[in-house]
Amino acid sequence: MPISKDQAREVVRRLSRWGSIEELAKRLHAVSEQTRPLPPDVPHPSDWSAEAHALRVRAVETQGIEIPHLAGRAEPIPPASLRGNIEQFVGMTQVPTGLIGPLRVNGVHAHGDYYVPLATTEGALVASYHRGARLASMAGGIAALVTTEQVQRAPGFVFTNIAEASHFAAWATDQFERFREVAGTRTKHGKLIDLLAHVEANHVYLIFAFHTGDAAGQNMSTFCTAAICEEILATTPVAPLSWYLEANMSGDKKATVLSFLHTRGRHVMAEVTLPRKLVQRGLHTTPERMAEYWRMSFVGGAQSGSIGVSGHIANGLAALFLACGQDVACVSEASVGVTRLELTEAGDLYCGLTLPNLIVGTVGGGTRLPTQRECLRILHCEGSEPGKEMAAKFAEIGAAVALAGEISIVGAICAGQFSRAHENLGRPAGP
């Protein structure tokens, strides 16, 4: 966001698929264990034995989801199949992967109880996210909602003076429909949806924004923008002195306020209200203390000059991205967000999370690879299906996971357990 008028129409169109506001609100509403029991927990959380591992694998596979590569019983794949993902291949880095859940997600696209694979080398991370997921699920689950989506590419053009630069900017922005057609010749799944111009003296940055379907879409955006730039150079009324396909206003691979405000990838929100009793029993603290902590830590984060303010979103997203074949470098941008915890009038704890830069996909890139594909399958988010927005589904689960992690770490800090958890789980077993 901010949502422009054009984007608003698109969001309205999307949300209206769920009918009235009442129907949308209902779909996002908490579902209690009484109404729909939660499936069983990931088995044997505190057991590092091979047997416990086997039980967890079986728990997944009895749902009909085969995970031979993840479980370690498949043959290595031939290097030739890695073309498109790696060059100068020397081997496979292996990253331990744990399962959390069930995590109840009440989203538009993701709607159900999920087991979520998280790949990490950092002890306590999986346990902490699992705790948050369990607690949120017991509270009826996490509501999640994708609103806007776009991926940018931002070429830069150098002119002789501000007159030419401004003229070019105005001209280019006015060619939107033609550029959309040009983009359409380069992709079936993508679509140019917006174009902004930023003029700084005799420099013009054009910011092209694309819908990229179920792909994360950086490459698609690059190819389409390259084609558009050819069109620009062929037809511009004023020739640039020089130009560059990307001039650092796309937000690719970095946190920026521009992306924070305008959406990069998907803008997803998640929320859950934790009843006071659950906070007390599950987190050993109170809603008041968590709300006070939120205020102090939010002001602290804002003072530190961060972009967005939150807890440790990068932890959960990096682990999810890694397990599910996302571009892990994008954690630098995707982990930007706003966490908000507030005491409700009833004395419960409202927990909301907004991730405006969640750039993810379920096709292309790492999602083609064996273990990554299996992990997407565990989430029921593999590939692309007509009539479904698989990447949006994945994004809603991602936001729910991140919120679960925010709840858990704040709870731990408020209950004075933050250090102890890492002492117990962040080191190898003693003798």
Add this chain to the structure above:
Amino acid sequence: MPISKDQAREVVRRLSRWGSIEELAKRLHAVSEQTRPLPPDVPHPSDWSAEAHALRVRAVETQGIEIPHLAGRAEPIPPASLRGNIEQFVGMTQVPTGLIGPLRVNGVHAHGDYYVPLATTEGALVASYHRGARLASMAGGIAALVTTEQVQRAPGFVFTNIAEASHFAAWATDQFERFREVAGTRTKHGKLIDLLAHVEANHVYLIFAFHTGDAAGQNMSTFCTAAICEEILATTPVAPLSWYLEANMSGDKKATVLSFLHTRGRHVMAEVTLPRKLVQRGLHTTPERMAEYWRMSFVGGAQSGSIGVSGHIANGLAALFLACGQDVACVSEASVGVTRLELTEAGDLYCGLTLPNLIVGTVGGGTRLPTQRECLRILHCEGSEPGKEMAAKFAEIGAAVALAGEISIVGAICAGQFSRAHENLGRPAGP
């Protein structure tokens, strides 16, 4: 940075190990291929066959570095050995890993020609970094230098009013020596090296900074700070109404201006001057064009509201972190930096990179794991050795890798090859 007077003394002490400024400058000086020939390139860069893979593995192993896990011929390790790295283990995520190099690094700690493993699922990444590494090596290598280092933990304390808050802040800061002793009871490798107080009305944030030896050190910092907080609560002249072990001013797992300015992890710099001919032949562009691009992209990045301004540092660091058992979530903070390209008077291209938040370690966390350990071994950065600063060595290599990537991407954009590279290498082979 900024380096304080205390830190300056420490940096002076470190740098003086290399003797005079002349000797330090000499150690960081470019070494031509004439003076010291470069070892052979990673074999068969454009070949995805099993045979090419085997040759690359052999190229590593003939140096005496066994990489059975990475190469895929070792047995899976028992789950029990993963305690401390994962909970609720379900399997191993496998990430394709490519080798780049040789990369000549003329650092204080890293000094030699390195092959660097990069784990990624994104096509073209390895090829691009390899190109930059080769070019920089042909220019005599990348100078690299670690200056300051510290890891922070920032507890927060709530008081009744600003009088108490200010009094507490002043008192606490004055207890530095005692806190250092307390920290010393919790760690052999770490050391409290600084303490700052930030007062916002009746809230006080204490920012404890630690040297953490060859460990990345977040946990060590947490444990020590927890111990210090106990001491604080036992001895403070004015009791806080409440307090929290971390109040979001440590910069953990997020990009912040505070960390950018003060160092988090290690502050590392890297530089190389590319002769004009090498730019023309190797990158198919000119120093003038790359310098113009730098100016435009730097202004673009600054306008987008980023923290530091650079190209795609996150790509290289995420891949290096992943291969070498670093905490990948830290890419959100570590990828912050400043890239600067300038035309020299002689018409060559000066390329400098500053990474103030490179938080890495060679012991603890993921560095214990098999493939990760093998990758560190390929870099001659495994574990800890008396008299050596292994993590600083790793940091210098990391900065050199990141700079190689900056050079390569800017070259590609300036030569109009940015889109094509991704078309060739970012997709599976066609039929």
Add this chain to the structure above:
Amino acid sequence: MPISKDQAREVVRRLSRWGSIEELAKRLHAVSEQTRPLPPDVPHPSDWSAEAHALRVRAVETQGIEIPHLAGRAEPIPPASLRGNIEQFVGMTQVPTGLIGPLRVNGVHAHGDYYVPLATTEGALVASYHRGARLASMAGGIAALVTTEQVQRAPGFVFTNIAEASHFAAWATDQFERFREVAGTRTKHGKLIDLLAHVEANHVYLIFAFHTGDAAGQNMSTFCTAAICEEILATTPVAPLSWYLEANMSGDKKATVLSFLHTRGRHVMAEVTLPRKLVQRGLHTTPERMAEYWRMSFVGGAQSGSIGVSGHIANGLAALFLACGQDVACVSEASVGVTRLELTEAGDLYCGLTLPNLIVGTVGGGTRLPTQRECLRILHCEGSEPGKEMAAKFAEIGAAVALAGEISIVGAICAGQFSRAHENLGRPAGP
């Protein structure tokens, strides 16, 4: 900026008034002293006597511009006439005002040679801006161009959950035309031109943007937004739990990246190319040195975490605002900008300035007051005239003044005169 498609059409419409790009470029082109001689300098720059003062007053008044209040020969005005500008009036603060120029401005709206009044208490400021103005004028003058313009007001709405919040945001954005009509009932001069929605969990911020004619427009925007909010509350399909007329996303009275990117007030650019000889003779330095300084100081500013990067824009704008009855508190936002100095291929110095938040007016507020009105008259920017955009004219002059000051300070720093200038002019005359 960034200019949206809608805004682009508006900019095209405006620019096209000047005909083709060639005609626009011509209007902004430098005009040499040979082509059109510069009027005489402000008389007796180094003379603080009453006689010199009288000569300067006469220099203004011989142009037919009476300035009795400024010159100190008018009677004090009755307090009753100050209603609307002050409450609890106790007297008049008197601020010394100096005149610089002539400053040649080649703008769309401001087109001529201007004497500019600057009110300040800081010695050396007027002299420094005068030097820059003279130099730029000798180079043919400063091109200046207003592109987009808008003033924001951003009410906030609290909802029960993200479903309602999103629904509301989409609904509201879709009511744009109706809101425009409502706004039209509250103002003749203003117009609602854009509406963005920003959703953060269950909070919605609506950002209304107005054209406000020749008024700075904060009050007009407030009144119109208040009327629109009434309409919202009467017709919304989902009622907010609470709401606030301004929720801190308008950028009012503070520097923000949001305003920097989106325009607040007017987005104005200014540029001039200084021939090498003029740099050498007038500033006693070289284009190379000024370009190097720009690079270093730009990187310095970006590292300090500023919004936009420039030199001392606030100095000139504060002095101009003060003299001309602008809201001086808005210097906090208006002084955000980007200064760029680059060596041209011909060895000259390109100087560009972009001010995206120049919020000014020529009617309303302080422009009603006697000395302020006289100062606006000196600039030929008094009041409002049909067919003229007086506030845009004032904005173009303001940008030109700011650029003159940037050139002067960078020149002084590069020539090693920065400290000396303040020693000479920043202290009272000695005995």
Add this chain to the structure above:
Amino acid sequence: MPISKDQAREVVRRLSRWGSIEELAKRLHAVSEQTRPLPPDVPHPSDWSAEAHALRVRAVETQGIEIPHLAGRAEPIPPASLRGNIEQFVGMTQVPTGLIGPLRVNGVHAHGDYYVPLATTEGALVASYHRGARLASMAGGIAALVTTEQVQRAPGFVFTNIAEASHFAAWATDQFERFREVAGTRTKHGKLIDLLAHVEANHVYLIFAFHTGDAAGQNMSTFCTAAICEEILATTPVAPLSWYLEANMSGDKKATVLSFLHTRGRHVMAEVTLPRKLVQRGLHTTPERMAEYWRMSFVGGAQSGSIGVSGHIANGLAALFLACGQDVACVSEASVGVTRLELTEAGDLYCGLTLPNLIVGTVGGGTRLPTQRECLRILHCEGSEPGKEMAAKFAEIGAAVALAGEISIVGAICAGQFSRAHENLGRPAGP
């Protein structure tokens, strides 16, 4: 802040002048009207007549403070006396000035009930600040506390490579004591108190920080730094290729995160707790609503990418700076701060404000001028007195004024009066 260990000792030294924490807390404690009655209000707040004006002037003068220039009955001063404040003097800009108060300030340096002159052209501003001041005074007054203070100048040095740059940075930082001596030869009132080095590849920024006594101190810092730079060039072990007296890391005349975190000018805090009844009666809203508004507006401000988060600090500071001869351009930096409103357990409203960049002085610059001097006299902050910290006193009053304004505007927004106040007071009286 953050306060370093060295600065902490200084703060301890200062605070300890007030004895124990109990004594300090007592000095800052609220003083009820019962304990010490408030002096009378500024007379006739809603009367714009000449008579009301005369009564207000008399109210000031009966305290023994003559204000002939402000009141408009003094002769204009001779232009020659303006040397040091203006060049090319053409006349006096006259800015209407209103009086608010009494404002009870319970500060370390400012301790009493103050009438505060505010110069502005914006209707409603004075009335709003007056309302906040009255309310805070009725609550026992605003506690205010200056902690750290420093003014920076940041020269930049260019080197051949990072080895030389790092060596220089370490060397320079180690010369602190010598540089302090050099600075001492240029000023009696100032003192070098800190020195930081920031290295970005082959560029070094040295950040010198000075105590500047009762002067705002920018010029003093410049002169001292110029002298230090001469010393540096004469003695450096490694010569820079070029250098500049200011390289844009001082924070002069702009908002930066660096200054926000490190103090520029004075770091001042102010606070008051408003009893629930006072909020209800005086602001027509509730502490709950104001606390909710604070949360929403704080998150809004953080999302907009501001530095610090607050309401409209610039309004009050610009008006106070203008009346009292401060450098109004510094509002761009001084208006950065953090406002925090929170519901207390007792149901009252805690209001805190932190201004880390309040750069002010009571000698030098505009404080020499007649009306400005009179306004400082009204505040009992004129000039410099042995054993008193006049500028610190002025800073505490400034912070209290700013907090009063924050309270008033938030109250107006929460009570739905924000728009109406401007309609009533922001326009001239109707016919």
